Amino acid sequence: MANFMVESCVKFACSCGILNPLSKLYFCRHCLKIRCGFCLCHEVDVRFCSNCLENIPSSEARLNKSRCNSCFDCPCCHHTLSIRATSAQVARKSGEETPKEGDAADPSKVLTKKSYYLACLACRWSSRDVGIPDQISAKGAWPENEYVYQSRFQSILEYYQNVVIQNKQEKQEMMRRKTLKAHKFPSLTDRTGLNVSMIRRQIGWPDKNTPKITKATVTPSKALEKFDELPEKMFTEKLNLRNVTTIEQRHGQPAHQPFTVNKLYPQRKNLCIKRSLRCRQCEHNVIKPEYHPGSIKYRIQLFAAYHVPDVWLVSCEKPLKAGVLCQAVLKLSNPTIHDMTITIMDLPTQDEEYEMMEDLKKSFEKNFTSLITSSSTALSTSSFSRQTSITEDPRLVSKKTTADMKMLESSFILNHRDDSAEFDELAENPTVKDEHKFIVSRKSNKVSLKVNFTPNGDLVAGDEVIIGFTMQYTYINTVSNTPDKKEPQQHALTSRVYINMGRIPE
Amino acid sequence: MPIYDSVMQEKPPVVLEIGRIYTKLGFATEATPRFIIPTVSTVSTTEAIKSLFNYETNNEFYDLVVDFFQMLFFKYFLVSPKDRKIVIVESSLCPTIIRETFTKALFRHFEVSSVFFVPLHLSVLSTLAVETALVVDLGYSEGTVLPIYSGTQILKAFQAENCGAQIIHKEIKRQLMESGVSEHLLTEKVLEDIKARTCFVTTFERAEQLRRGESVQHPPDIDYPVKEKTVIVIPGKLRETAFEVLFSIESNLSQMILNSLTYCSIEVRQELAENLVVVGGTAMVMGLLPRLQSELLQDIKFSPYAEKLLLSTFKIHKTIGKANFTSWLGGSIYGGTDLIITKSLTKEQYSKISRVPDWINLEDNCAPAS
Numbered sequence: 001m002a003n004f005m006v007e008s009c010v011k012f013a014c015s016c017g018i019l020n021p022l023s024k025l026y027f028c029r030h031c032l033k034i035r036c037g038f039c040l041c042h043e044v045d046v047r048f049c050s051n052c053l054e055n056i057p058s059s060e061a062r063l064n065k066s067r068c069n070s071c072f073d074c075p076c077c078h079h080t081l082s083i084r085a086t087s088a089q090v091a092r093k094s095g096e097e098t099p100k101e102g103d104a105a106d107p108s109k110v111l112t113k114k115s116y117y118l119a120c121l122a123c124r125w126s127s128r129d130v131g132i133p134d135q136i137s138a139k140g141a142w143p144e145n146e147y148v149y150q151s152r153f154q155s156i157l158e159y160y161q162n163v164v165i166q167n168k169q170e171k172q173e174m175m176r177r178k179t180l181k182a183h184k185f186p187s188l189t190d191r192t193g194l195n196v197s198m199i200r201r202q203i204g205w206p207d208k209n210t211p212k213i214t215k216a217t218v219t220p221s222k223a224l225e226k227f228d229e230l231p232e233k234m235f236t237e238k239l240n241l242r243n244v245t246t247i248e249q250r251h252g253q254p255a256h257q258p259f260t261v262n263k264l265y266p267q268r269k270n271l272c273i274k275r276s277l278r279c280r281q282c283e284h285n286v287i288k289p290e291y292h293p294g295s296i297k298y299r300i301q302l303f304a305a306y307h308v309p310d311v312w313l314v315s316c317e318k319p320l321k322a323g324v325l326c327q328a329v330l331k332l333s334n335p336t337i338h339d340m341t342i343t344i345m346d347l348p349t350q351d352e353e354y355e356m357m358e359d360l361k362k363s364f365e366k367n368f369t370s371l372i373t374s375s376s377t378a379l380s381t382s383s384f385s386r387q388t389s390i391t392e393d394p395r396l397v398s399k400k401t402t403a404d405m406k407m408l409e410s411s412f413i414l415n416h417r418d419d420s421a422e423f424d425e426l427a428e429n430p431t432v433k434d435e436h437k438f439i440v441s442r443k444s445n446k447v448s449l450k451v452n453f454t455p456n457g458d459l460v461a462g463d464e465v466i467i468g469f470t471m472q473y474t475y476i477n478t479v480s481n482t483p484d485k486k487e488p489q490q491h492a493l494t495s496r497v498y499i500n501m502g503r504i505p506e
Numbered sequence: 507m508p509i510y511d512s513v514m515q516e517k518p519p520v521v522l523e524i525g526r527i528y529t530k531l532g533f534a535t536e537a538t539p540r541f542i543i544p545t546v547s548t549v550s551t552t553e554a555i556k557s558l559f560n561y562e563t564n565n566e567f568y569d570l571v572v573d574f575f576q577m578l579f580f581k582y583f584l585v586s587p588k589d590r591k592i593v594i595v596e597s598s599l600c601p602t603i604i605r606e607t608f609t610k611a612l613f614r615h616f617e618v619s620s621v622f623f624v625p626l627h628l629s630v631l632s633t634l635a636v637e638t639a640l641v642v643d644l645g646y647s648e649g650t651v652l653p654i655y656s657g658t659q660i661l662k663a664f665q666a667e668n669c670g671a672q673i674i675h676k677e678i679k680r681q682l683m684e685s686g687v688s689e690h691l692l693t694e695k696v697l698e699d700i701k702a703r704t705c706f707v708t709t710f711e712r713a714e715q716l717r718r719g720e721s722v723q724h725p726p727d728i729d730y731p732v733k734e735k736t737v738i739v740i741p742g743k744l745r746e747t748a749f750e751v752l753f754s755i756e757s758n759l760s761q762m763i764l765n766s767l768t769y770c771s772i773e774v775r776q777e778l779a780e781n782l783v784v785v786g787g788t789a790m791v792m793g794l795l796p797r798l799q800s801e802l803l804q805d806i807k808f809s810p811y812a813e814k815l816l817l818s819t820f821k822i823h824k825t826i827g828k829a830n831f832t833s834w835l836g837g838s839i840y841g842g843t844d845l846i847i848t849k850s851l852t853k854e855q856y857s858k859i860s861r862v863p864d865w866i867n868l869e870d871n872c873a874p875a876s
Contacts, residue, residue, distance in 0.1 A: 018551075038550070041588065042576070044580065149827050156633065156826075219635070221634035223783075225819060227799065227822070228796070230706065234725060235723070235724075235725045236723075239728055241729075245703075254542045257828050272584075275580060
């Protein structure tokens with residue numbers, strides 16, 4: 001596999017046209033296509049606190065503003081705060097009885113009382129700095145900093161909600177009056193609504209009173225003419241920078257944004273999430289993490305590296321020269337447990353690429369119509385909303401090859417992966433007699449092969465030499481999504497591979 | 507469980523105000539934004555951190571926007587963007603490309619159910635529960651003024667000038683370099699920090715003295731540690747005068763407001779002058795409001811305003827909450843009402859027209875031909 005952290009020189013084109021190393025790609029087993037993070041649908045799966053690893057359901061997360069109930073961040077440096085315990089000696093009150101003998105033996109008659117405070121181990125900030133009293137329990141009710149404008153905001157919000165609803169009702173009333181009755185003979189009494197109320201009164205019902213929202217009122221803000229002038233000490237007193245908060249600290253508590261550090265309060269820790277990824281085309285999950293926050297495993301993990309043969313660049317003849325034939329050695333490996341037949345072919349031309357993009361778009365549309373027809377009997381909301389789904393346009397591959405690669409004359413077999421074979425010294429690789437000339441060596445599930453390529457004649461020093469090819473491989477799908485076909489099916493899949501061979505030297 | 511969640515509980519709309527430097531984000535009907543974060547995007551292919559609006563091609567901008575929203579939803583909001591309602595607070599004169607790209611990314615990539623654009627200046631009024639005000643928005647790259655009368659934006663009186671944080675940063679840099687600080691120390695972040703922590707707007711009397719060239723006892727200097735072991739001295743003069751660029755000849759805040767008033771019709775001027783409201787990150791600096799008021803009262807005495815405007819009082823509203831998220835707060839109010847259902851651009855509408863209906867577009871803004 002390509003190195004995870006270092007940028008790889010071998011890139012695979014996703015079906016949407018974006019290049020990525022194989023380690024960043026996924027493989028949808030139902031569409032049999034390579035997918036990347038850009039063309040998959042991301043979803044929030046599990047919310048949890050990264051400190052206490054507690055799983056928090058979505059309703060609770062919404063209530064707590066997606067913050068953890070028990071963990072806090074340092075307002076100074078945004079590290080996690082730890083709860084520290086101290087014991088304070090409290091003199092026992094004289095009136096208190098000492099029922100236990102052990103206590104009675106204590107001559108000084110003091111009681112050790114445990115109390116807790118929050119401290120940051122990174123910047124030494126503690127909750128005592130800002131005058132938060134120590135708590136008796138570890139999960140103490142740490143005081144929340146009240147937001148002064150909360151009630152004012154609520155009243156304004158309610159006012160506007162009422163205004164909007166009132167407008168809506170008035171509009172409906174207008175419409176009701178405006179629309180003419182569909183009767184052939186218009187009745188004047190009916191129009192005024194007089195009829196209804198008269199009938200109601202005759203029957204003895206109370207008058208129909210439409211629930212009208214009482215006109216909401218709010219006191220509008222008053223503009224001020226007098227402001228607090230700058231304090232005189234501003235011009236004379238020395239400012240201690242250590243007492244002034246930085247912008248990050250202020251934005252850490254957006255409601256208050258204090259100017260001085262003595263108003264920094266511990267902030268509840270923001271939650272983390274696990275994502276699940278879903279194929280936009282077939283709506284199947286590609287990645288689904290395990291529910292438990294402590295686990296780093298997956299329930300569904302369709303990484304491309306488990307399904308698509310990987311390509312390495314082993315060596316390349318140097319120096320590269322424009323227009324001169326070069327040789328390089330590539331290594332392919334088969335991650336699956338079935339033998340693969342590999343054919344190296346030319347990349348699609350630009351026209352073909354456009355065609356592929358059109359096909360992709362069409363396949364999306366087809367999928368949606370099939371979804372809609374299949375769900376016409378049971379009209380569920382999800383498929384209904386899919387009707388108007390619009391999706392990302394596929395793109396052309398951003399990299400262009402700058403070398404002409406000689407294709408291999410025939411296809412070859414890539415042996416399946418066998419973990420036990422690596423430890424089996426006796427089992428010699430059966431030497432294939434009529435091995436192709438381009439194959440350098442073969443070991444378990446790996447094959448090294450020679451490829452020849454000519455960098456384009458118009459390249460100048462410093463230009464990158466990029467070769468590209470389409471790799472066709474046979475893939476045995478063991479999990480079939482159609483129930484009637486039980487036996488594994490064989491597919492011939494292709495993926496576009498781009499390899500950066502290096503630069504033309506100066 | 508997910509079905510239950512979506513059917514039984516309403517998903518609160520997401521409110522965004524994407525500024526040039528800082529983005530304010532939170533949920534509708536909440537009294538404060540959840541986060542204020544820098545408007546930077548981590549490019550997923552190269553892992554480079556880039557400012558969202560620092561793009562060369564439209565496609566690059568689109569990718570930056572997608573990466574930015576991806577970060578917002580999965581790192582901050584922690585909700586799936588699919589089928590969620592979005593409120594975006596932005597200026598009515600926001601470039602079309604920005605608006606189009608945001609909408610395209612939200613509908614095409616994130617499959618949100620609707621997008622509601624709230625005009626920034628108008629949304630400020632809702633936080634005050636008033637219908638008439640002259641809104642001054644002081645952002646990073648520019649300051650804008652837009653009078654609103656009875657809930658209607660007077661667009662012909664719109665004013666924009668280089669009255670933002672950018673010009674103040676420049677001034678701080680200029681003064682510090684004059685006093686011999688090497689340029690490579692003064693990154694944008696350091697300048698911002700110096701501005702926010704040490705500078706203030708001085709009083710009108712002292713500013714007058716400074717303008718006349720009289721010597722004033724400046725506030726004390728400050729030793730400011732830049733890197734480990736490097737300490738620069740921030741002169742008291744800088745602390746006091748950095749914000750003077752907002753009242754200089756080139757870009758003058760009070761004249762911008764007065765200009766805007768002259769474009770308004772004569773009947774509304776008095777009321778607007780008594781309902782000023784100043785929002786935006788730059789408006790949070792100490793001493794700005796009293797100074798602005800004194801400057802306005804001073805400028806009104808002289809030509810050309812003395813003849814045109816017969817005003818004698820200027821009153822300024824106090825914003826609820828901090829001035830840098832006041833317009834976001836307006837978005838939160840708008841998103842909390844029924845308007846989110848009636849006025850939003852829905853996915854269905856967007857799939858038909860593939861663009862954002864806009865007031866400047868005649869196709870959307872013409873009376874239907876009868």
